[in-house]
Ligand SMILES: Nc1ncnc2c1ncn2[C@@H]1O[C@H](COP(=O)(O)OP(=O)(O)O)[C@@H](O)[C@H]1O
């Protein structure tokens with residue numbers, strides 16, 4: 001489904017990804033991209049979403065080279081990115097925000113919104129409330145729900161747990177597990193331990209390079225991860 005082949009990516013003169021490769025197949029349910037702040041996790045997602053161009057290497061989504069495709073065309077292919085900022089329309093209601101996510105699939109709107117409300121009953125309860133008045137956890141659920149409205153094949157979630165209390169973060173992770181039964185999830189996390197417990201497979205990014213990749217279970221047991229990320 002996703003084939004990232006040796007990409008270099010820069011902001012102006014500053015190169016931040018070096019020779020990054022990643023493969024995600026139909027068999028993958030949850031793949032985590034973990035690593036410290038500044039490692040390049042968001043940059044990798046933005047490149048897959050068509051927001052940044054590669055200097056070298058290529059990104060293939062669902063068999064298509066994405067070079068030259070716009071972010072909307074990439075959504076249309078089935079890759080949907082929920083950014084860390086969540087990008088909600090605070091002055092619009094929950095239902096209106098969900099509707100914005102469905103612009104490609106207007107005809108299936110009713111069915112899809114029912115699925116989203118089944119997954120997140122709190123969004124149905126608050127459907128007429130302005131998004132800006134939701135709690136942090138509810139806003140994260142709305143951002144995920146809006147992503148699902150686009151009927152993705154792959155849902156990419158950037159720093160899911162950022163700004164959430166641990167209990168709420170766990171609840172969001174449980175939703176992600178449910179989503180992954182139907183949709184492949186790629187997520188980034190600075191909380192390496194939590195992400196590895198959730199994911200099936202993971203890539204460790206450090207300083208813009210893939211420092212390790214393996215099953216999440218193997219990475220949890222690896223000395224490299226234990227030494228740098230799992231204490232405390
Ligand atoms: N818009 C930008 N312009 C210039 N440099 C950026 C920009 N966004 C991120 N960077 C730099 O790119 C590197 C990787 O950042 P990022 O992909 O956001 O890492 P992560 O998501 O792993 O925290 C960092 O050094 C960061 O400062």
Ligand SMILES: [Mg+2]
Nearest residue numbers: 041042084159
């Ligand atoms: Mg980031």
